[in-house]
Amino acid sequence: MPKHKKKGPLSLQGAVKKQLFKSGVELPLKVLHRDPAAAGRGLPAYLHPSSLQQLLHDGAAAEPQAQEQQSSGSSAAGSSALFLQLASGSDCVLHARACADVAPGSIQLDEVQQANLRLCAGEVYKFSVFQHGSSAAGADVAAASSEEEDQQQQQQQQQAEQSMQEAADDSNEEMEDAAAAVDMPFELTDLDCEVRLLHAQQQQQQQAVQVDAVALTRAFCKQCCWRVLAVNEYVVAEIPGLPPLLLRITAANTLTAEEQQEALGYHCFRGLLTPDTTVYMTTALSQQQQQQQQQQPGDVADSAAVTATQQQLLQLSVADANPNSAALQQQQQQQQHDAAAHVTKVTPPVQSRVAAAAAGVQLLNAVSRAAAPPATNVVHVYTNDGEWFPVKKKLLRPCIALTKAVRDSGDSAPTVHVDVDTLTFDRLLIFLEAQALQRQLPGFAIHYLDDLQRAGEQLGLRSLQEYCAHLKGIRQAALGVYSFADVQRANASGKVWLLLDGMVLDVGRWLPEHPGGAAIIPAQSLNCDCSRFFEMYHASRESFLYIAEFYIGELVPEDLPHVPLGGKQPPSSDFLMQLREYTAFRQPMLAQLAQRAPVTHLGAGKARSAAA
Numbered sequence: 001m002p003k004h005k006k007k008g009p010l011s012l013q014g015a016v017k018k019q020l021f022k023s024g025v026e027l028p029l030k031v032l033h034r035d036p037a038a039a040g041r042g043l044p045a046y047l048h049p050s051s052l053q054q055l056l057h058d059g060a061a062a063e064p065q066a067q068e069q070q071s072s073g074s075s076a077a078g079s080s081a082l083f084l085q086l087a088s089g090s091d092c093v094l095h096a097r098a099c100a101d102v103a104p105g106s107i108q109l110d111e112v113q114q115a116n117l118r119l120c121a122g123e124v125y126k127f128s129v130f131q132h133g134s135s136a137a138g139a140d141v142a143a144a145s146s147e148e149e150d151q152q153q154q155q156q157q158q159q160a161e162q163s164m165q166e167a168a169d170d171s172n173e174e175m176e177d178a179a180a181a182v183d184m185p186f187e188l189t190d191l192d193c194e195v196r197l198l199h200a201q202q203q204q205q206q207q208a209v210q211v212d213a214v215a216l217t218r219a220f221c222k223q224c225c226w227r228v229l230a231v232n233e234y235v236v237a238e239i240p241g242l243p244p245l246l247l248r249i250t251a252a253n254t255l256t257a258e259e260q261q262e263a264l265g266y267h268c269f270r271g272l273l274t275p276d277t278t279v280y281m282t283t284a285l286s287q288q289q290q291q292q293q294q295q296q297p298g299d300v301a302d303s304a305a306v307t308a309t310q311q312q313l314l315q316l317s318v319a320d321a322n323p324n325s326a327a328l329q330q331q332q333q334q335q336q337h338d339a340a341a342h343v344t345k346v347t348p349p350v351q352s353r354v355a356a357a358a359a360g361v362q363l364l365n366a367v368s369r370a371a372a373p374p375a376t377n378v379v380h381v382y383t384n385d386g387e388w389f390p391v392k393k394k395l396l397r398p399c400i401a402l403t404k405a406v407r408d409s410g411d412s413a414p415t416v417h418v419d420v421d422t423l424t425f426d427r428l429l430i431f432l433e434a435q436a437l438q439r440q441l442p443g444f445a446i447h448y449l450d451d452l453q454r455a456g457e458q459l460g461l462r463s464l465q466e467y468c469a470h471l472k473g474i475r476q477a478a479l480g481v482y483s484f485a486d487v488q489r490a491n492a493s494g495k496v497w498l499l500l501d502g503m504v505l506d507v508g509r510w511l512p513e514h515p516g517g518a519a520i521i522p523a524q525s526l527n528c529d530c531s532r533f534f535e536m537y538h539a540s541r542e543s544f545l546y547i548a549e550f551y552i553g554e555l556v557p558e559d560l561p562h563v564p565l566g567g568k569q570p571p572s573s574d575f576l577m578q579l580r581e582y583t584a585f586r587q588p589m590l591a592q593l594a595q596r597a598p599v600t601h602l603g604a605g606k607a608r609s610a611a612a
């Protein structure tokens, strides 16, 4: 699924996040600014030991996993480090340590940590302990069988213990503490970093700063090994003799490229950097460079050379960051050879153009990530509004209308066009994925169900059609027929039920979100027909789209004449016509009402049972 598709309340990202950020203890902490110039860079977040204990104790009580850690003697409580996230959910995870110098109830962060978590110094935010586990690490993949999983976990545990031992040998106290604090989340197999100068504007020279990618990777790994890193997170790395460098994580994988080809529902955005992680460094393309590339598309030789220079990448295992490693020395020689080969390809005009990008960094000793062969296990699906989705064939197998494409065994991936719009197709994929991974199916909002059911018909996806029908049935069964007295009673008991052209709408929980404010509806629209107000206040038809969400049933028709008109006059016939077009979901209820005998005397519950 393309990344840019993950928008909106039903996006997979949202669903994954909900799963990830299971609430433990939420501790409010005031953010204190730490000056990196005085304190140094790459330090963990510091908080008072009492705050750390508060987070851990209650967190441990709430989470069986944490209890196990404590009893095994390797608990975070035993050490003075742990991982924290924002209680409301954050991609970035902080490595935090206790420090008695920090005031209780506060947390000390440098500017990079504040930026990563979008926090302001002086403000109070709620933090919670980051819970590990495969999904908590940010990768969501098809579950292996539990036996396989256990074996895998044991292996990971052994590897982790071994790696921790190595880290300890490195006499890096920081790494040791952090390793002890985690119950081994998914380790990263590889990670991509984009490099630029931290203070590009201060770099007035025309020459791009030359950075030895090996030294940079070593500095980065020393600083970040055994930390959880997330895509789009920033890290500032320092190499003696060079200005500080800003690294942005652009990709993080917990599966190898081959494993990714096989996995269903793999959406990884963070994981733990270990000595086994392969780190790829690349230079960021400056705006000026992009413009230059766009301006000279015909200059084939030059643009090829520019691309080669800009895409200098470094592949280096974190373990190889040990300067004495024979593998590193061999690799360095090879890289120097490769880099020299690159340089000979760069013609002088290109070199000067790259150098002219004053914000630029030139990476030396770099090799490229191996280009992946074009995938053949996908179907290229184009929606009726022109969007493209490369979808794994095995995910599409239940869509029997696409059987031919799914079974295609040609050298290139097949292409299909579906008469389904992008957003609906995105939801359909979420459904397919949940079904394939035997996860809880998404609870689609009522107003998406018709489109989804049609999409199910289009693609021959029977399970989706049945699921939509089932959801509609549940909704339908929950609907009622209410008397005016029922509505008045509900409002008197603190609920906020509206009457709109005979529909009963329960807007109570949504009131704080109402764009017109929370006060106006209870002040003007209770116990009356609010159609006129609705027409008056809502210039757009956006408000119509929400109605299905609040619809709990119909007012018994006999009571309609007794309901006062809000706004002292009826709505226009034009408004009513439009409103009824947008509220076709009422039809089954109206049909049910039309069939029943009129009720003359109504009391609480009577109308409901009459309809039933």
Ligand code: HEM
Pocket: 498, 505, 507, 514, 515, 516, 517, 520, 521, 524, 525, 530, 533, 534, 537, 538, 539, 540, 541, 542, 543, 544, 546, 547, 550
């Ligand atoms: C189910 C019931 C309602 C929904 C879903 C709803 C939805 C909305 C939405 C989406 C807007 C944004 C602007 C627009 O669409 O034009 C809005 C604005 C507003 N609504 Fe409602 N509304 C509801 C009921 C009411 C009622 C009963 C009243 C009045 C008693 C009201 C008063 C207003 C006002 C004053 C604004 C601000 C208009 C402006 O800034 O121009 N709304 N509402």
